[in-house]
Amino acid sequence: MEKLTIAQKIIKSHLIEGDMTPGGDVAIRIDQTLTQDATGTMAYLEFETMGIPRVKTELSVAYVDHNTLGAGFENADDHRYIRTVAEKHGVRFSRPGNGICHQVHLERFGRPGATLIGSDSHTPTCGGLGMLAIGAGGMDVAVAMGGGAYHITMPKMYRVDLHGKLKPFVTAKDVSLEILRILTVKGGVGAIIEWGGDGIMTLSVPERATITNMGAELGATTSIFPSDEVTRAFLRAQGREDVYVPLASDEGAHYDRVIDIDLDTLEPLIACPHSPDNVVTVRSIAGKRVDQVCVGSCTNSSLYDMLKVSALLRGKRVADTVDMSVSPGSRQVLSMLSSCGALGDIIASGARLLECACGPCIGMGFSPNSGGVSLRTFNRNFEGRSGTKDAGVYLVSPETAVASALAGVITDPRDLGDAPHVNMPDKFTVDDGGVIMPPADGDVEVLRGPNIKEFPAPVVFTDTVTAQVSLTVGDNITTDHIMPAGAKILPYRSNIPYLSRFCFSVCDEGFAERAKSMGQSIIIGGANYGQGSSREHAALVPLYLGVRAVIAKSFARIHMANLVNAGILPLTFDDPADADKIKVGDTLTIENIAGGMKSGAITVKNERDGHAFTVNCALSDRQREMILAGGLLPYTKKAGENA
Ligand code: MIC
Ligand code: SF4
Secondary structure, eight states, X not given: OOOOOHHHHHHHHHEEESOOSTTSEEEEOOSEEEEOHHHHHHHHHHHHHTTOSSOOSSEEEEEOOSSOOOSSHHXXXXXXXXXXXXXXXXXXXXXXXXXXXXXXXXXXXXOTTOEEEXXXXXXXXXXXXXXXEEEOOHHHHHHHHTTOOEEEEOOEEEEEEXXXXXXXXXXXXXXXXXXXXXXXXXXXXXXXXXXXXXXXXXXXXXXXXXXXXXXXXXXXXXXXXXXXHHHHHHHHHTTOGGGOOOBOOOTTOOOSEEEEEEGGGOOOEEEOTTXXXXXXXXXGXXXXXXXXXXXXXXXXXXXXXXXXHHHHHTTOOOOTTOEEEEOOSBHHHHXXXXXXXXXXXXXXXXXXXXXXXXXXXXXXXXXXXXXXXXXXXXXXXXXXXXXXXXXXXXXXXXXXXXXXXXXSBOOOGGGGSSOOOOOOOSSOOOOGGGEEOOOTTOOOOOOOOTTOOOOOOOOOOOSOEEEEEEEEOOTTXXXXXXXXXXXXXXXXXXXXXXXXXXXXXXXXXXXXXXXXXXXXXXXXOOTTBTBSOOOTHHHHHHHHTTEEXXXXXXXXXXXXXXXXXXXXXXXXXXXXXXXXXXXXXXXXEEOOHHHHHHHSEEEEEXXXXXXXXXXXXXXXXXXXXXXXXXXXXXXXXXXXXXX
16 A cells, blocks of 8 residues: 655645646645735735635635734724625634734634635644645635635655754754755755654644744645644643544555654754744854844744743843833733733833734834844745844744843853743643634625725736746845835735835835836746735735846745736746846747747846747646636636636
């Protein structure tokens, strides 16, 4: 009999079409979806165009956790739109303040063996309880809510085996940083990472979720742990043991790569600016001044993390020169911290309590001072993401965060003496009052504010495109470069024309105007173009600005899918050296697009010097048709008409 990995088993049990050979296109049935508010407005606008009265999934949840500052009417209007559209179509609505989507989903909704897609790149957090949880663009989530299949390129399987047990003050976050050090931010592209080995029995579900969460930073399709007695205990404590099923890979299952990590020899680690894989030991940079420390985010905001933080802060004060914030991941975490008294220790230490939301992680407040050094328990430290362009953001464990906040300089937490022992409750306090259930009849008026604008009209491809190059960029361009977030811009996620002014503003202030004046244009990118967030705005905004194709050395998975969904042609250089020969303002002719997409190779000519080069087009049949139709929405409409 065929020996399967955990992910292969879940894919097989949800397979609608395709063959499971790595690199092939597979379509899978989706059991659950999640959206958050920064990508959700778009996803529901897209869902509405499909004309489907009620979602067809087992469960769909709309969270509000990103845009919670409410500096103007925009956030409140968008929340009201999401609440009403969710109620109308049978989606549960997790109110602002109820918590970060991934933390709440892990606590209350995720289940082993099921499939989840979410319009957020950290959706793999639920892989911590044996779920196949994948980040996707809003359009893909809209299609899944409507009962459509989710298409992915069948990934390779990697396995990471953990051995032994973590030493005091060394944490699951350090495991995440270690694997980033080994694999880098490109190392997981095209792969699903399964975690195993005897060491995983020592890790609780929230710790496992810290690890699967940061698999997003490796570029992996997702990451997954087995579902075992640890999973069962977590679900029981959440009052949800009924959804438990055991899940393990078959003995002898094939992995394309196996990595071993010895937990006993790991040390506290830190990712230095401006990339999560820029990892060194905390010890090696200890003593550096720290201006700000932030604890929270979907990576490290569980009750377990917060109890450790509180125990380490007990009876101590944050250094005078440090501004420290703590954002618990969910209302459940916050209320349990408060009822056991641990919250008091955090408050007494001088740390500032922020609401249960993404907050500083996405630059929604708490931006560091000019040139500041900020230590964060988060998952991304891309340039400018904190809201302060010249700040240096470092990623650490909660333990390292507290040790450094107390000392005012980067400090190895092992210098604190004895590690705190925290007792986890056998039962979490369950109160799902923060999640509004949709009425059965869907008789709800959807309320839209003036901030909600139309999304860009699709463009159908002609066989030859001649356009100027509007931008050339290097490797590892993130979606935070393409379409920045932060307190000033994030409220406009449902207003593509306004957002477009800020496209690529982090690296090239003149891009938006230039692209617009060119009418239609082409972007030249490096390797791993579009890593990071799942925001489809990083494709919709360039589409609005007239970008027809992106030619890169390689693409990150979700962004490439978003480009195709938006009807922008993603092409890769056959010879990466050709990228360096192209300048902004050059006119490129892309010939025989329909035929080239089929054969997989297209010829591009640079009209400036006559240089012709080959680009590859690795698209599935379905994706090719999508491009020719002008993207996923017109394609879905057409498919519906032909059905
Ligand atoms: C992020 O961490 O970058 C975000 C904000 O959660 C994004 C989604 C978004 O841009 O709205 C993500 O990771 O997908
Ligand atoms: Fe929110 Fe940050 Fe997690 Fe993204 S990475 S979902 S912004 S907490």
